[in-house]
Amino acid sequence: MRGRYSGPEVVVRAAEIDEEFPVVDIDSPAVDAARMLGEHKLPGIVVLTADGQLYAVLPASQVVRFIVPSYMQEDPLLARVLAESVADRAVEALGGKTIRELLPQHQRTLPAADADDTIIEVATIMGRLRSPLIAVMKQGKLHGVITASRLLAVALKCGLIDNKRFRAASTSAAR
């Protein structure tokens, strides 16, 4: 973050606060995504197509889901009953599968922001999609990633969050 953010008056753009983050290819083994998330303690990971297009953002909690067989996902009680007899010994739902095979066929709204979006726009997208991270796109390519904790750190640093009472905006809402 550059030094010029001294107060909430300065507009912070997504491309100024995003970070480099590991990405995975849609056709790479699903276990690679699990390994990257686990090793680097990431809240999620960006999935790109072979030509570098954004395909999905996979929250770690959804990759965790892949290690549970689908018949157990649908019946939580089954997880409890089977836990010791089957699941912990033989669950390898990720085994041999690519990320593409594990992702839903229908594309949901991608948690992506434009490089020029403000921190509030990023926060709005993140909150609405409940995504732990947002892909920041610049001219169709991934520019970086903003995690929820990163966004909060920046918001605190540049004065968007403080301990004072909510102030009414002094300017008109409409432009």
Place this chain on the structure above:
Amino acid sequence: MRGRYSGPEVVVRAAEIDEEFPVVDIDSPAVDAARMLGEHKLPGIVVLTADGQLYAVLPASQVVRFIVPSYMQEDPLLARVLAESVADRAVEALGGKTIRELLPQHQRTLPAADADDTIIEVATIMGRLRSPLIAVMKQGKLHGVITASRLLAVALKCGLIDNKRFRAASTSAAR
């Protein structure tokens, strides 16, 4: 994690892999939660009542939501239009509020597991609730926290995830 996890045959319990994690009190300022999440790069935070009972697990992406005024959350287009005129100058929705005031009134299913739950049970709860972390409870008190990335790291380490094809369970599904 103890050394005895040499393969998927060993049942791993939640209390064996959970970690210490910052917690916040339900009546502390909301900005404290934002600060902890931002400073420690946490995917979420556990909210406790004054007597140490589990009240909620707040994903960082939902705390991010609190910095966006509700009228903007409901109309994403408004965020875009207002971003430069109002929002980035005067948004302090967290200001002066406690965590209790920001949380929904109705209690949702808590992303909690029992100390004795297996890794697969934890994964099932996490995946179903799309929670970035699970509170591990022992005798009604918080024992620790398991993040999604921690769970993946453990699953890889103890052989629950590998690159082989899914193996049919060798034991009967019903006990």
